[in-house]
Each structure stands twice: as structure tokens, then as C-alpha cells.
Amino acid sequence: MTFVHKLIVVSLATGLFCSSVPVSASSADQSSERIEGTELQTVPLSLSTAVEVALADNPSLATMRSRAEAMSAIPSQVGTLPDPKLSFNALNLPVDTFNVGQEGMTQMQVGFSQAFPFPGKLGLRENAADYEAQAAGSEVDETRLWLMRSTRSAWWQLLYLDKALDIVVKNQVLLREFVKIAQTKYTVGKGLQQDVLLAQLELSRLLDQQVRLTGVRRNEEARLNALLNWPTTKSLTLKYKLDAKLPLLQKEADLHRQAETTRPLLMAQRNYISAARSRVDLAKKDYYPDFNVGAVYGFRSGFNNGIERPDFASLLFSMSLPVYTGSKQDRAMDQRNSELLQQNYKLQDTRQQVREEISRAMADYNRASEQAALYKDGIIPQARQTVDSMLAGYQVNKVDFLNLVRSQITLYNYETQYWLSFSLAQQALAAIEAVVGTENIYTEDSL
Incomplete structure (x- = not known):
């Protein structure tokens, strides 16, 4: 057999022995199933639709999903023998x-x-990468909770501003009626010109309030549009059917315990600890x-x-x-142990942060829900009775015009505060669901 023939035979045999590298990989087209924004932007926006659109189209969430997919491809790479x-x-x-x-x-x-590599090294590298991939998946869930919370908060804030603007418009109509009454009484000599001027001044203040609220609403509108990945210049109309009854929540301590197993942020941190522990074990293997x-x-x-x-x-x-253990492997062990300690401390800090968020959100909800109930069931009905009584008294010259206007402005303020408290209570509920990591935060009586 000639040299050339031998070379060809052995080269072919070696090529068959080596693992072949795939020459092609199926690249599935991962086009996201976007909710048709063009159609949705032409109809009133409900809360559930807003959340659905945000979860489907928000680029921040899509970024985290792509990152998690990339991380999930790493374990098999680092767990395979070198070429x-x-x-x-x-x-x-x-x-x-x-x-x-x-x-x-x-x-x-x-x-x-x-x-x-020394037996066990590949498995530990794969374990560390797998734990980090799981942590990335939990961070996707965390981003999802943040997105739902932000969308709900913006939607409820927008609802409050709509209600406040409705109240302003309604009070403008009433004050115009007051102006007519004051002008009529002034014309027949039973009223004062200062009453007419006072009514016109309060009407101007309401117009100023309308301008201010409209500007704030435009800001919130842009924020919600951004969360939905819609044009920020789009004008939004809300669709809602409100239940004025606010639900009862589980005890704060129960929510703290529940968050330990349901909050993705804590799950991610535990996976980072497991990854750091695998790297400590891997550093021990580097002595071999x-x-x-x-x-x-x-x-x-x-x-x-x-x-x-x-x-x-x-x-x-x-x-x-491995003969340079003093300057290499020993230092690597110190590094990995410090990284593990860092992740453990970070878990403790994250746990305290979660508990603080739950406590603050609970306090916000309790305060806002109690205020909403007080305004709805006590203060506003009394204020309406006061306005009706003042108006009747003014028409027969038993109440001065200043007190009538003040009573109406007071009612306006109370109605606005009710919707603010109701909106803040709903935003606090969205925050509690996000920081606990589940919607299962209510008592059985509220379901």
C-alpha cells in the first residue's frame, strides 16, 4: 500500500470516528402572537385588556424572556466534553x-x-449554569409581576383622573347655576354683586383645576401607552364596571410566609445561591x-x-x-466562598425588602380603603345634605352665598378624595399581589 493510499484510508477512518458537527439547525420563526393593537386602540380599554396587551407586547418583558431562553442554552454547552x-x-x-x-x-x-476534565467538573459546571438559567426564568416571572402591577396602577390612576374631571365638569355646571341665581337675586335687589363675583371666581378656579387634571391625565395616558407598547400620543378611553366593595386581605404575617414560596425574586436568589455553591464545589475539583x-x-x-x-x-x-495552588486554586476557593457568602447575604436583604414591601402596601391599602369607606358612607352623604340645605336656605335669604359656595366646593373636594382613595386602594391591591407573587391574597369571605 502506497503512502497516499494509507493516508486516505486513515483520514477517512478518523473522520468517521470523530463526532460530526450538525451543518444545519432548524430556526423556528418565533414571531410573537401580538394582540392586534390597531383594533384595540379604537375601543374603550378595560383593566383586563390592558394587562393582557402589556403581557403580550411589552418589550421589557420580551427582553427578559429572550435572556432566559439564551441562559437555558448554556448548561448543555458547559456540560459537554471539549471538542x-x-x-x-x-x-x-x-x-x-x-x-x-x-x-x-x-x-x-x-x-x-x-x-x-477531572470527573465531576463537567457536571458541576452544568449544574451552576442550570441554576442560573432557572434564576433567569424566575426573573421573567418577576418582570411579569412588575408589569402587571405598573399597568394596573396606571389604569387605576387614569380612572381616578377621569372621575375627578367628571366631578369638575359637574361642579362647573352647578356653579354656573349659582351664578345665574346670584345674578337674578342681584337684578331684583335681593342679592349682592360680590356674590356674583365670588361665583365667577370659583368657576375660574374649577377651570384651572380642569386644566391641571387634564395635563396630569395626559402624563398618565402616555405612561400606560408605553407599558402597552402603543403610541404614547394615543388618547385612551377607559371601560369599566366598578365594584365599590373593597376586598378583605389575609393577615400580614400570612402574606409574609406565603411570599417565601411564591415571590419569584426570592426563588431567583435561591437559585443564585445554588449556582454559587456549585462553583465552590467546582473550585475544590480544580485541585485535581x-x-x-x-x-x-x-x-x-x-x-x-x-x-x-x-x-x-x-x-x-x-x-x-496543579502545582501553583497557593496563588491560583487557593485564591479561587476564597473567591468562590466569598461569592457564596455574598449571595446568602443578598437573599437575607431581598427577604427583608419583600417583607417591607408587603407591610407598606398593606398599610397603604388599609388607609386608602378605610378612607374610601368613610367618604362613601359618611362624609359625602352628609356633605350633599349640607349643600341641598344651603341652597334651599340661600334661595329664601337665610344663608349667605359664601357659605353656599363653600359647601359645594367642600362636596367637590370630598368626592374627588373618595375616588383618589378608591384608586389608591386598588393600586395597593395590585402592589400586594406583585410583592407577594400571587393573586391568592384575599380571605375566603372576599372570594
């Missing part, structure tokens, strides 16, 4: 003729080698050597005493020598 190596070598060529058959020591070699094994086949040409020269075969084995 084997194929080598072609020309040994001991005579430089005078470069004739491969001139000297007996001349060889044309084909070699194959494979590196093997890695290995490399291989085989080389050497082709020779020419003849010795009329006999064709035999080929050579060689087996190779090598290992790393």
Missing part, C-alpha cells in the same frame, strides 16, 4: 531533498486527541488534574533491505499539574 482534536504532522523531513522515503525516521502522522488522551498513526515510505518500512502507532496521555 476532540485532529492533527496532521510531518516529522523528520530531510531538508536536502524533502523526499519522504529517503530516511527511515521520516513520518507523516495523523493524530486524534481528547481532553477529559485534567487529562488528555490521544492516538497517533505515523506513515513511513521507502524500503529497508527490500522490505517496505512498517508504519508507527503511538498512544498519548498527559495531565495537568
Whole structure:
């Protein structure tokens, strides 16, 4: 067999032995199922629709999902052996003729080698990457909760501003009626000109309030549009059917315990701790050597005493020598232990942060819900009775105009405060669901 024939045969055999690399991979088209924004933007926006659109189209959430998908592709990569190596070598060529058959020591070699990390290293690397991929998945859930909270908060704030503007418009109508009454009484000599001027002044104040609320509403509108990934210039109309009854919540301590198992932020941090622990174990493995094994086949040409020269075969084995442990492996152990300690401290800090968020949101909800109930059931009915009584008294000259206007403005303020408290209570509910990590925060009586 000639040298060329031998080289072809061994090269083909080596190629069959090596793991083949896929030449093509199916690239599935991952077009997101967007909710048709063009159609939705032409109809009133309900709370449930707003949340649905945000979860489907918000780019921040899509970014976190793509990151989690990328992280999930890492474990199998780091848990797989390094690629084997194929080598072609020309040994001991005579430089005078470069004739491969001139000297007996001349060889044309084909070699194959494979590196093997110390047993357990690949598994620990894969475990660490897998824990980090799980943490990335939990961070997607955390972003989802944040997005739902932000969308609900913006929607309820927008509702409050709509209600406040409705109240302003209604009070403008009433004050215009008061102006007519004051002008009529002034015309017939039973009223004062200052009453007319006072009514016009209060009407101007309401117009100023309308301008201010309209500007604030435009800001909230832009914020909600951004969360929905809609044009920020779009004008939104809300669709709602309100239940004035606010639900009862579980005890604060129960919500603290529940958050330990339902809050994605805590789940992610626990996975980061597991990943850091795997890296500590991996650093311990680095005190042990890695290995490399291989085989080389050497082709020779020419003849010795009329006999064709035999080929050579060689087996190779090598290992790393971790002899610089003081400046390398020991320092790596210190690093990994510090990183593990850091992640443990971060979990404690995150847990306290979650508990603080729950307590603050609970306090906000209790305050806002109690105020809303007080305004709805007590203060506003009394204020309306006062306005009716004042108006009747003014028409028969028993109440001065200033007190009538003040009573109406007071009622306006109370009605506005009710809707603000109701909106803040709903926003606090959205916050509690987000910081606990579940919608299961209510008592059975509220379901």
C-alpha cells in the first residue's frame, strides 16, 4: 500500500470516528402572537385588556424572556466534553531533498486527541449554569409581576383622573347655576354683586383645576401607552364596571410566609445561591488534574533491505499539574466562598425588602380603603345634605352665598378624595399581589 493510499484510508477512518458537527439547525420563526393593537386602540380599554396587551407586547418583558431562553442554552454547552482534536504532522523531513522515503525516521502522522476534565467538573459546571438559567426564568416571572402591577396602577390612576374631571365638569355646571341665581337675586335687589363675583371666581378656579387634571391625565395616558407598547400620543378611553366593595386581605404575617414560596425574586436568589455553591464545589475539583488522551498513526515510505518500512502507532496521555495552588486554586476557593457568602447575604436583604414591601402596601391599602369607606358612607352623604340645605336656605335669604359656595366646593373636594382613595386602594391591591407573587391574597369571605 502506497503512502497516499494509507493516508486516505486513515483520514477517512478518523473522520468517521470523530463526532460530526450538525451543518444545519432548524430556526423556528418565533414571531410573537401580538394582540392586534390597531383594533384595540379604537375601543374603550378595560383593566383586563390592558394587562393582557402589556403581557403580550411589552418589550421589557420580551427582553427578559429572550435572556432566559439564551441562559437555558448554556448548561448543555458547559456540560459537554471539549471538542476532540485532529492533527496532521510531518516529522523528520530531510531538508536536502524533502523526499519522504529517503530516511527511515521520516513520518507523516495523523493524530486524534481528547481532553477529559477531572470527573465531576463537567457536571458541576452544568449544574451552576442550570441554576442560573432557572434564576433567569424566575426573573421573567418577576418582570411579569412588575408589569402587571405598573399597568394596573396606571389604569387605576387614569380612572381616578377621569372621575375627578367628571366631578369638575359637574361642579362647573352647578356653579354656573349659582351664578345665574346670584345674578337674578342681584337684578331684583335681593342679592349682592360680590356674590356674583365670588361665583365667577370659583368657576375660574374649577377651570384651572380642569386644566391641571387634564395635563396630569395626559402624563398618565402616555405612561400606560408605553407599558402597552402603543403610541404614547394615543388618547385612551377607559371601560369599566366598578365594584365599590373593597376586598378583605389575609393577615400580614400570612402574606409574609406565603411570599417565601411564591415571590419569584426570592426563588431567583435561591437559585443564585445554588449556582454559587456549585462553583465552590467546582473550585475544590480544580485541585485535581485534567487529562488528555490521544492516538497517533505515523506513515513511513521507502524500503529497508527490500522490505517496505512498517508504519508507527503511538498512544498519548498527559495531565495537568496543579502545582501553583497557593496563588491560583487557593485564591479561587476564597473567591468562590466569598461569592457564596455574598449571595446568602443578598437573599437575607431581598427577604427583608419583600417583607417591607408587603407591610407598606398593606398599610397603604388599609388607609386608602378605610378612607374610601368613610367618604362613601359618611362624609359625602352628609356633605350633599349640607349643600341641598344651603341652597334651599340661600334661595329664601337665610344663608349667605359664601357659605353656599363653600359647601359645594367642600362636596367637590370630598368626592374627588373618595375616588383618589378608591384608586389608591386598588393600586395597593395590585402592589400586594406583585410583592407577594400571587393573586391568592384575599380571605375566603372576599372570594
